[in-house]
Amino acid sequence: MAKNTTGAIISAAITLVLFVGIPYMLPQYLPENILQSVVDSGFDLDGFLTQIMMIGAVTAALTLVKGFVDEASVIFLLVSIAQNVSTIAFTVILLGAGNIASLGITEMNIELEGLTSVIVMDLRVFIYFTLLTVALKVIKSYLEWNEARIESAPPGRIAA
Numbered sequence: 001m002a003k004n005t006t007g008a009i010i011s012a013a014i015t016l017v018l019f020v021g022i023p024y025m026l027p028q029y030l031p032e033n034i035l036q037s038v039v040d041s042g043f044d045l046d047g048f049l050t051q052i053m054m055i056g057a058v059t060a061a062l063t064l065v066k067g068f069v070d071e072a073s074v075i076f077l078l079v080s081i082a083q084n085v086s087t088i089a090f091t092v093i094l095l096g097a098g099n100i101a102s103l104g105i106t107e108m109n110i111e112l113e114g115l116t117s118v119i120v121m122d123l124r125v126f127i128y129f130t131l132l133t134v135a136l137k138v139i140k141s142y143l144e145w146n147e148a149r150i151e152s153a154p155p156g157r158i159a160a
Helices: 001-027 032-038 045-066 076-097 124-151
Strands: 107-113 115-122
Touching: 001 045, 001 076, 032 045, 045 076
Parallel strands: none
Antiparallel strands: 107 115
16 A cells, blocks of 8 residues: 555544534533533534534545645545545534524524523634645645646646
């Protein structure tokens, strides 16, 4: 097995444990009073964790595929771009507290002893920074792919 395939397998396994295994087991280890507080606030913990697990599984699969394809292939470029897009999806889900449609504006209602508090957090600036970072990473991925494609061309040929 080549060096990058072994690294891809290890990285995919770590991603699965962190973003699928831990969220799957988390509700079992949270104290009952915290779970009740989360339910009372209107936060959909199960939906949030399911979305995190889905993004984690997709990211692990993309990492695995990327480790087994040649750096000069178009599949490598597409997988790199898809990984970057999954970063955007993860950030939006995380900052939107499980509501991907909110795009970083999170609203929670907390009710204690007949008093209701509404907490609204506008975290869109972090979404914008993530979009900028991902755009730069996509450009970097394209440039690295193009360089690998040119280097893999036979001697005396210029890659088109």
